[in-house]
Amino acid sequence: MAEILFSSWGGEVVDNRSKEPQEYETASKVSLPEYFQQNEEIKALIGWYGIVLRTSEVNIVDLCRTYMEAIQEKSCGKCFLCRIGTKVIADTLGRMCRGKGRQADLEILARLAESISESSKCNIGQSGPLPLRHALEYFADDFALAANGGAAIPAGTYRSKLTAPCMDACPIHLDIPTYVECIKEGKFQESLDVIRERLPLPGVVGRVCVRPCEEHCRRTNLDEPISIKFLKRFVSDYELEKNKEPHYLVEAAEKTGSVAIVGAGPAGVTCAYHLARKGHQVTIYEKLGEPGGMSAVGIPDYRLPRQILRGEVEQVQKLGVTIHYDTQVGKDIKLSQLEADNDAVFIAHGAHLSSAMRVEGENDGYKGFITGVQYLLDINLGKDPYPEGKKVVVVGGGNVAIDCVRCSFRVNKPDVNLVYRRTRNEMPADEVEIHDAEEEKVVFHYLTQPIKVIAENGKVVGLQCIKMELGEPDESGRRRPVPVEGSEFIIDCDIVVPAIGQTIDLSMLEGIDKVETTRWNTIVVNEFTKQTENPKIFCAGDCQTSPGALITACAGGRTAAINIDKLINGLNLEAAEDDYFDKLFDVVKVYDPAEDIGFLGGRARYQLEMLPPDTRKWTFDEVEKGFSPQEAMAEADRCLRCYRVATIAVTEATS
Amino acid sequence: MVTLTIDGKEVKVPQGTTILAAARTAGIRIPTLCYHGRLDPIGSCRMCVVEIEGIAHPMAACTTPVEEGIAVISNSDRIQRIREDSLKLILVNHPLDCPICDKGGECLLQDLVYEFGIDKVEYQAPKPARESLYATPLIRYWPDRCVMCLRCVTACREIKGIGAIEIKGEGYGSQVVVIDAEKCQSCGECLSVCPTGALTENLSRFKGRPWLVERVPTTCTYCGCGCQLELNVQNNRVIGVTTQEGKGVNLGSLCVKGRFGYEFIGSDERLTTPLIKKDGEFKEASWEEALTLVAERFGAIKEEFGPDAIGGLSSARCTNEENYLFQKFMRGVIGTNNVDHCARL
Numbered sequence A: 001m002a003e004i005l006f007s008s009w010g011g012e013v014v015d016n017r018s019k020e021p022q023e024y025e026t027a028s029k030v031s032l033p034e035y036f037q038q039n040e041e042i043k044a045l046i047g048w049y050g051i052v053l054r055t056s057e058v059n060i061v062d063l064c065r066t067y068m069e070a071i072q073e074k075s076c077g078k079c080f081l082c083r084i085g086t087k088v089i090a091d092t093l094g095r096m097c098r099g100k101g102r103q104a105d106l107e108i109l110a111r112l113a114e115s116i117s118e119s120s121k122c123n124i125g126q127s128g129p130l131p132l133r134h135a136l137e138y139f140a141d142d143f144a145l146a147a148n149g150g151a152a153i154p155a156g157t158y159r160s161k162l163t164a165p166c167m168d169a170c171p172i173h174l175d176i177p178t179y180v181e182c183i184k185e186g187k188f189q190e191s192l193d194v195i196r197e198r199l200p201l202p203g204v205v206g207r208v209c210v211r212p213c214e215e216h217c218r219r220t221n222l223d224e225p226i227s228i229k230f231l232k233r234f235v236s237d238y239e240l241e242k243n244k245e246p247h248y249l250v251e252a253a254e255k256t257g258s259v260a261i262v263g264a265g266p267a268g269v270t271c272a273y274h275l276a277r278k279g280h281q282v283t284i285y286e287k288l289g290e291p292g293g294m295s296a297v298g299i300p301d302y303r304l305p306r307q308i309l310r311g312e313v314e315q316v317q318k319l320g321v322t323i324h325y326d327t328q329v330g331k332d333i334k335l336s337q338l339e340a341d342n343d344a345v346f347i348a349h350g351a352h353l354s355s356a357m358r359v360e361g362e363n364d365g366y367k368g369f370i371t372g373v374q375y376l377l378d379i380n381l382g383k384d385p386y387p388e389g390k391k392v393v394v395v396g397g398g399n400v401a402i403d404c405v406r407c408s409f410r411v412n413k414p415d416v417n418l419v420y421r422r423t424r425n426e427m428p429a430d431e432v433e434i435h436d437a438e439e440e441k442v443v444f445h446y447l448t449q450p451i452k453v454i455a456e457n458g459k460v461v462g463l464q465c466i467k468m469e470l471g472e473p474d475e476s477g478r479r480r481p482v483p484v485e486g487s488e489f490i491i492d493c494d495i496v497v498p499a500i501g502q503t504i505d506l507s508m509l510e511g512i513d514k515v516e517t518t519r520w521n522t523i524v525v526n527e528f529t530k531q532t533e534n535p536k537i538f539c540a541g542d543c544q545t546s547p548g549a550l551i552t553a554c555a556g557g558r559t560a561a562i563n564i565d566k567l568i569n570g571l572n573l574e575a576a577e578d579d580y581f582d583k584l585f586d587v588v589k590v591y592d593p594a595e596d597i598g599f600l601g602g603r604a605r606y607q608l609e610m611l612p613p614d615t616r617k618w619t620f621d622e623v624e625k626g627f628s629p630q631e632a633m634a635e636a637d638r639c640l641r642c643y644r645v646a647t648i649a650v651t652e653a654t655s
Numbered sequence B: 001m002v003t004l005t006i007d008g009k010e011v012k013v014p015q016g017t018t019i020l021a022a023a024r025t026a027g028i029r030i031p032t033l034c035y036h037g038r039l040d041p042i043g044s045c046r047m048c049v050v051e052i053e054g055i056a057h058p059m060a061a062c063t064t065p066v067e068e069g070i071a072v073i074s075n076s077d078r079i080q081r082i083r084e085d086s087l088k089l090i091l092v093n094h095p096l097d098c099p100i101c102d103k104g105g106e107c108l109l110q111d112l113v114y115e116f117g118i119d120k121v122e123y124q125a126p127k128p129a130r131e132s133l134y135a136t137p138l139i140r141y142w143p144d145r146c147v148m149c150l151r152c153v154t155a156c157r158e159i160k161g162i163g164a165i166e167i168k169g170e171g172y173g174s175q176v177v178v179i180d181a182e183k184c185q186s187c188g189e190c191l192s193v194c195p196t197g198a199l200t201e202n203l204s205r206f207k208g209r210p211w212l213v214e215r216v217p218t219t220c221t222y223c224g225c226g227c228q229l230e231l232n233v234q235n236n237r238v239i240g241v242t243t244q245e246g247k248g249v250n251l252g253s254l255c256v257k258g259r260f261g262y263e264f265i266g267s268d269e270r271l272t273t274p275l276i277k278k279d280g281e282f283k284e285a286s287w288e289e290a291l292t293l294v295a296e297r298f299g300a301i302k303e304e305f306g307p308d309a310i311g312g313l314s315s316a317r318c319t320n321e322e323n324y325l326f327q328k329f330m331r332g333v334i335g336t337n338n339v340d341h342c343a344r345l
C-alpha cells in the first residue's frame, strides 16, 4: 500500500498535503491498493465514505465531476432531489471543468449537496454528494479557481462501479436492493426475474443459503438485517403457488457449441443454465439418480424439501439441458472422452469423501461407524443407515454435523449426541441451526475430542473421548484446544458419525493433461475465469474451492459458463473490470459495521413461523413456513436501498 | 399505543402509524406532494421530511413509523431548505404553461410553490428530451409537466392491480412509460390521482377552468354498482367527471365508461321526447301519449294472447331496486315470469 496524500474516508481527515513524505500520517479507515488492473495504478478514490488521494496529479474538480455523473446515471428517478439535483450538480461541475465556471456555482454546489444527501430516499442520493461536500471543504482553492474562469481541466481516466453492501457480499452478486424493492412494490414476478438473471435456484438458495449478504446488511446498524434469504424464498414460492410458468431470457450467442458437465450439483446446474440460455448444447453426467448434489443428498428435507430442488432443476432441463443420471465420470465414461467429444468440459463433482478423524478404530470397518456424507446420503435416499443403532454420536462442529444430529431424530434415533473439541462460540455452524438443534434437545459435548472407537464383535459400542481446554490462539485466531490429561471418558453409543469435513475424489483426472491440483486436493483454476491450465477444461464448486457454500458453487458455475461461452466464441478470456472492482472491494470495504447511519430505527425484522420442536424433530416436514405476501412486502419495506458508487482515477503504470 | 411528541405536543397513536398520520391526528400540517390517501406511501417528493431529536438524518414522515418517546420537529430552517430545494428542482424546466393547463387552479405543485413563495430558481439543467410515451385516446400525458411523483404508477398497480405503467430510464432522463399497453384499460385511475396537469383528459381539454365549473355529486348511471362521481358542469353542459378520494362505494375510482362516457348527456343526437311511429315514420310525442299507448297495447296483447306473450328485459344500468321493481311489475302487473336481464345474455 503506497502512501496517502489526503483522505476523508469514513469521516477521518488525514491531510498530508503540506507535509514532507517522511512526516506523512496514515489513514486508519481505508487503505488503497496500488494497482487496479495489472498495468493501471490507482491514483484516487471517491465514494460513499469520502475521498482518498494518492497524488496531487488528480484534479479534484474533474474527479468530482466524473463521480457525480456516475451518481446521476445510477439515480433511479424515484425521488426528486437525487433525480434532478445530481443532474444540476454534474452539469455545473462539467461546466467548471470546461473553464466556464461562475462564482455562484460554489454556493449552488454546497447547498444542493447538503439538501440531497440529507433528504434523498436511498443511499445513492444520501451517499452520492457526501464526498463532494468533503471536496468543497478541503479543496476550496481548487474549486474557487474553477469557479472563477480557471482554464479548462483536461479529463482524466476513471472507472466507476455501482455496488451495495449486501450485493458485494453475495458471492454471485445478486442485485439484492432491486429484487427487494420489487417485492416491496408487489412486483413479485419482476423480483424473480432479477434473481434469475444470475441464479436458477431461488427456491433452494432462498431456504439454505448461508447468507453472507445478511451479515453485511446495512440495516443491521439500525436494528436487524433484512430477511434477504427468505424474501428470495417468498417470490419463488409465490410463483409455484400461483402455478406460474417461469420465463427466462434466452439469447443465443453468435456461435454455439457443445459442453459436458460433470456433476448435477449447484455448480453444474447453474453453469448449465447460463450456457443453455446462450444456446449451447449442454449435457450433464451425474453419478447419482438424482440432481442437486449435496443440496439433495447432504442437506436434509426438513430444511429443503426435495420437490423444490427437483422443480428448479426441471426448469433448467426445459431450457434444453440433458442430464444422464447414474453415470459416473471416470468409471462409466472417461473424462478424456468428454474432452474429446465437446468444445469444453466443466468439472463440478463436489467433495464427497469424508475426512479422516485420525482416531483409533476408524478404519476397521465396524458396523455402526458411518461417515457423515454417507449417513446423510442414506437418509436422503429414504433409508435408515443402520436400523439397529439407536444411540448416535456425531463428531464435528459445522453445518454437516448439525444436519447429522438433527436428522437422527427423524430416522427414529432418540438419543443424539454431538462432540466438538472447542466451545459453542467457536462452532462454525450457523447460529440458527445450532439453536434449532438445541431446541430439539441434542446433547452437546463441548471441549471434547474423540480418541478411540470402541467396538465389540465388529460393532460400535462406544466412543472414547478426552476433555479439552482452550489454550493459545492458533493461526486462525481461534484458541487452540489442548487435551486435559487423565480426563478420558466413554460415551456409550452404537453409531459414530464423523462429520469433520470432506475431501475431493480426484481419480477421474487420471490421464488428463494440464489439470493441476493442490495439496488440499482441490483443482487449480484461474480465479477470474475458472479455466484450468488445460484450455478446454473449467472447474468450480466444492471441488475447486474445497467444501463451501451452495451460493459460492453457483457463482463459480456462472463464471465458468460466461468464460466457456467466450471460449466457444473465440473471445479472449480475460478478467473483466467488474472482477478488478471485486478485488478492490476486498480492500476498500463496501460495508462498515461501525457506520453510524443516523436514521430512526427500531423496526424488527419479520420472523418466519416454525413448527414446534417436539413435533418437527420426528418428521422430515419443512420446519419453516414462508412469508405471506403482506409480511414479505412489509419486510422488504425495511430495506434502505444501500446502492453506492465508487469512482477511481487510474493512470497507466510507468514501470 | 405509542406516545410521542410533535412540535412539543403529545400524541398517542397505534403502533405502526406513520409520523405523517400521527401529525394529522394532532392537527399538525406537514406538506406533502406524492402522498395520496389511497396509496401506500411513495416517498418520492421528500416534502414531508421532518427532524427527530437525537436522530442525525431528517426522516420522511410518510414512510417512517412512529417510535415510543420520539420528539418530532415538523419544521426548521434545515427542513425548510430541503423542502424549498425539492420544489425548486421540480421547477427546473417545468413549463410555464399554467395558463393553458387544465389543472391550473387545483394543481398541488402550484399550491406548494405558492405556499413556499418560490419566486426564483437558481438551479439549471438542460431540458431532458422526454417523449410522450404514454397516452390513450382518452388520456394525454404531458411529459414536461410530470413531476414524477409516481402516484399514477402506484395507483395503476395498487388500486387497479394492473401495472400498465412504470418509471424507466436513468436519472434525469427517467420518465413514466407504458410497459404493457395491452393491459391499460383507459380507466383514468392514474389521471385522477395525478397532482399536476401531467395527465389530462382528452375530451375536456380547454373546455373550462376548475374554478368556473360547478361540481354536481351524482351516481354513475352505467351500471348498478352505484359509483359516486361529480359531474363538472359549466353553462349547463357537462364538461368532465371527477371523483373525491375515498368517497362512495368506489372510494373515488371509476371505470372507463363512468369517467369518460359523459358526452352523450349534451349530445345533439340525444332523444328528449318519446317517439311514436305513425305512417312508417317516428313522430315526437308527449310522455302522456306514449305511456297511454304502451299501456293500451300491453292490455290488448295480454287479453288476446295471454300474459306469456309478453316478456321483459331489464338493464344492467339500473340499480338493484329498479331491477326488483321491474320484475315485480312483470310478475304482478303483467302476470308473467318472462323476465330477464341483459347481464345474463
Ligand SMILES: Cc1cc2nc3c(=O)[nH]c(=O)nc-3n(C[C@H](O)[C@H](O)[C@H](O)COP(=O)(O)OP(=O)(O)OC[C@H]3O[C@@H](n4cnc5c(N)ncnc54)[C@H](O)[C@@H]3O)c2cc1C
Pocket (backbone or CB within 6 Å): A208, A209, A210, A262, A263, A264, A265, A266, A267, A268, A285, A286, A287, A288, A291, A292, A293, A294, A295, A298, A299, A327, A328, A329, A330, A348, A349, A350, A351, A352, A376, A399, A400, A403, A508, A540, A541, A542, A543, A547, A548, A549, A550, A551, A553
Ligand atoms: C450436509 C451438508 C449440508 C450443507 N448445508 C448447506 C447449507 O445449509 N447452506 C449452504 O450454502 N451450503 C450447504 N452445504 C454445502 C453445499 O451443499 C455445497 O457447497 C454445494 O452443494 C456444492 O456444490 P457443487 O456443485 O460444487 O458440488 P455437489 O453439490 O457436491 O455436487 C456434485 C455432484 O457431482 C456428482 N458427482 C460426483 N462425482 C461424480 C463423477 N465422478 N461423475 C459424475 N458425477 C459425479 C455428485 O453426485 C453430485 O451430484 C452443505 C453441505 C453438506 C454436505
Ligand code: SF4
Pocket (backbone or CB within 6 Å): A074, A075, A076, A077, A078, A079, A080, A082, A083, A120, A121, A122, A123, A124, A125, A126
Ligand atoms: S436512486 Fe435513490 S436517492 Fe436517487 S432518485 Fe432513486 S430513490 Fe431517490
Ligand code: SF4
Pocket (backbone or CB within 6 Å): A164, A165, A166, A167, A176, A177, A180, A216, A217, A218, A219, A226, A228, A638, A639, A640, A641, A642, A643
Ligand atoms: S438494507 Fe437493503 S440494500 Fe441495504 S444492505 Fe440491507 S438488503 Fe442491502
Ligand code: SF4
Pocket (backbone or CB within 6 Å): B139, B155, B156, B160, B162, B163, B164, B165, B183, B184, B185, B186, B187, B188, B189, B190, B191
Ligand atoms: S388508465 Fe387505468 S389501466 Fe391505464 S395506466 Fe391509467 S390507471 Fe392504469
Ligand code: SF4
Pocket (backbone or CB within 6 Å): B145, B146, B147, B148, B149, B150, B151, B152, B153, B176, B190, B193, B194, B195, B196, B198, B199
Ligand atoms: S403523470 Fe402525474 S401522477 Fe404520474 S408521475 Fe407524473 S405528475 Fe405524478
